[in-house]
Amino acid sequence: MRHPPMSPAPAHPPGFDLKRHLALRVTLFACLIGLGASGFVIDHSTRRIGEHVRLSGPTVEQLIGRELDTPRDGFDRSADNLALALPDALGRLLRLCIEVHTFYANQSRQRCYPDASDAAPAAVRALLAWQLGDAARHAGPIRQYPGITVGHVTVTPDLDSEAAALWQQLRLVLAISAGVLLLNLLIYLPVRRALRPTDRVLDTLRRLERGDLTARMPRPALVELRRIAEGFDHLAERLQRTDRRQRQLAQRLLTVREQERRRLARELHDEFGQSLASIRAEAACAADAPPAERAAAIDAIARSTATMMDNLQRILHQLRPVGLEEFGLRASLTQLADTARRHHPACRIDLRLADDIDRLPDALTVSLYRISQEGLSNALRHGAPRQIRLALERDAHGMALTVEDDGTSGAQDTRGSGLGVLGMTERVEALGGHFSLTPRQPCGMTLHAGFPPSALTHGDLADEHPPAAGR
Template sequence: MNPTPAPSAPTHRQPAAASAAAFDLQRALLIRIVLFGLAATGIGLAALGWLARQAALSDLEPTGAIVQQLLSQDQPRLADPFNREQIAVDLAVLAPLARRLAFCVEVEDLWGRVIARDCMAPAPALAGTALPASGLAALAGDAGVARFGLLRPPGVTVGEIRVAPHWAAELSGWLGAVGVLALAWLALAALAVVLIAPVRRALRPADRILAAIGQLEAGDTTVRLPAFELREFRRIGEDFNSLARQLGETRAAERRLATGLLDAREAERRHLARELHDDMGQHLTSLRAEAAFLRHVADGDKAALLPSLDIIETSLAQLHESVQGIVQRLRPPGLDAFGLGNCLAQLVRDARRRPDGTPVETELAVRGDLAALPGEFAVHVYRIVQEGLTNALRHACANRVTVAVACDGGRIEVEVVDDGLADGSAMDTRGGHGLSGMAERVAALGGSVALAPLHAGGMRLAAGWPLPEARP
């Protein structure tokens, strides 16, 4: 059978979501929301950290002044005012201040010895903030330390007070803002759901539009889209329906034209076959009769004419046989007289030998009432079976060919299966115009032809088209 691919329905395109370059609006919207949330979180945390740092540094001088005042006022209670070598500091007096402010304090005597050191805050610092806090302190440098003198009445300096921000507490407060941001993330997630849900609902018709386009590509011009809720999709649906309607009308007109051409061609073939059979056949028969008479006359005195008469008789016989073959190809002579079923049976019986003389096993299976087919449809079925058998015997080297014809369900199905060659080289050798002409014939009838190799070996030719009452 010929490998020439038959016209078939276009393959439905893949959904846009399956393409790497496709644009998914829902996914794009979700990605943008997430990116916006991440950017807002980063900017928010950076802004909170910067504000916390600036607040800590700006509060450093007032806090240090209060610490100096409290510690200096407590000096008469702890040590002799005139003894500058014995210095005592009780940081407990700073507890009321620590309930409102976070700070670190360190006290040195005049000889540079640290006599008191502590960090105080309204709430304990979070675990794991010590190391980042030391980094913040290093970044702040001298600007992060306020220095004051430790005084004894009447204003004698006995030491130095160094006050610095409680960076661990500040960092804990900054991290506490993450909880607020988490709530913001929840709100953002709720916003995403609120936005994506209507987008998904609005885009749902897109799947239906893609499915309708696939049906239209497959040749179903009766597909129609409903009136969608979204205005843009409604306009698309209206334009699609108009396009499908026009395409259906155009295809119907083309099919009527092609069918008319097929019918006209078959009518012309029928006329030519009749003319050849009735006119040329009679002349050839008459000439053969005259040649036979001349042979009878030449048997006596004209024996020298006998070789020429032999040649004339042989040529006339071959010409008569050729004319009968042409008539057979133009129009099966028994199709009108004996019906399609009998002609197919005779055609399958005659195809029991390959051109090299090798016998071939053939089988015909018929389902449905072939006698009810219109005359032109009977010719189409006969031609397709004839072409399928010719290609199977001539190109496939088949030992068995099965022909099946079904006429039911408003369709005609023709199948020719052989057990011959089905590899790539065989596909190349099964070329020619046979399957092309068959595909054009079936396409004009609104059907399709397929040629495919079988798993068990061989080839399968399948053709099908709707009956006249079932055509769109």
């Protein structure tokens, strides 16, 4: 039977390493957290510093102006002795630098309020200075009573202190990111350990591809992989049994074919060879005999020819029942039951056939007839039954053939073994069905052959010439 050309296998998308994929995702997540939190901290610090400078600048102007209004030595007009107004605690809290320039003697004075924090890296200080620019700067006049401008004051953030505070926050962010990366490592290690058996799984698959059907999966600790391995081993065992069964069927097919050839050769030699030899001898005698004796030779030739025709019909019927094609399955089964009744009048044979069984596929029709024939023959040969029921039923689940008898031979029943049962099993399984032969209580046997709905519509599911059931 010619099979349609196979279409190329669909291209599968490239796979990915789960461990590497998981590690990269968590690492990327940690980096995004670090970058996002760092950007937020830097932006928040920049806004806070600018707000401090903007709000603190006017207050510093007023405090320095009041300090200048404080009575001092009349000849002391320098800025060297100015306290620059802010208390140390407030100055360290605001982290400001104050620069005062007085017009008197053109003097300047600067003071910062550093805190005790650790120094920040130069890169953090440079980044903060670049981020602030000139926006975080306040400049204003210094007025002395009665409103005379005597200088100006400049308020700027203390970059060293602010960079140290920013560095503390950034270290916290980096610690969180490092914690996420550590969590990534803690996740990666058990995942890698759990997925380590995948190498052995792939090795098992490669062995199976090379034809080693004894290959079995390891039993990983991971529950999901263990279930997959158990399911795979179950399928591998079924495949191994199927392969063994196919080998047995192939060997059985060759054996049955050779047996059938030997049987046909023996039939042709014993029956036709002897008959033809007899016809040849009679023909030779008729040629030499006088006319009065030729009639006896011709009668002998006619009898030999009739015997040959009977043997020919018997052999053809064994090879393939002609009545199936001419009259259908119902008529053939009815004739089969009638023949059995004539040869075994003491046995009652009940026949119950479903409607519309004459338009079944050819392979199914032949199999149903051969199984019925073998079932009746086995029941009558081995069990000496008083009653046999043959039922052929059809429903939504397919076709079911049942042969039940109440016979017993008084010895161990051997109907469950032999070539006949094997042939029936082969026929049923070739069409995707199931076959069973079970004992009945208190006596007798039940033969059941079930065929799926697909066997009723597709006649090419079985071989065109399935192995003949042994008789």
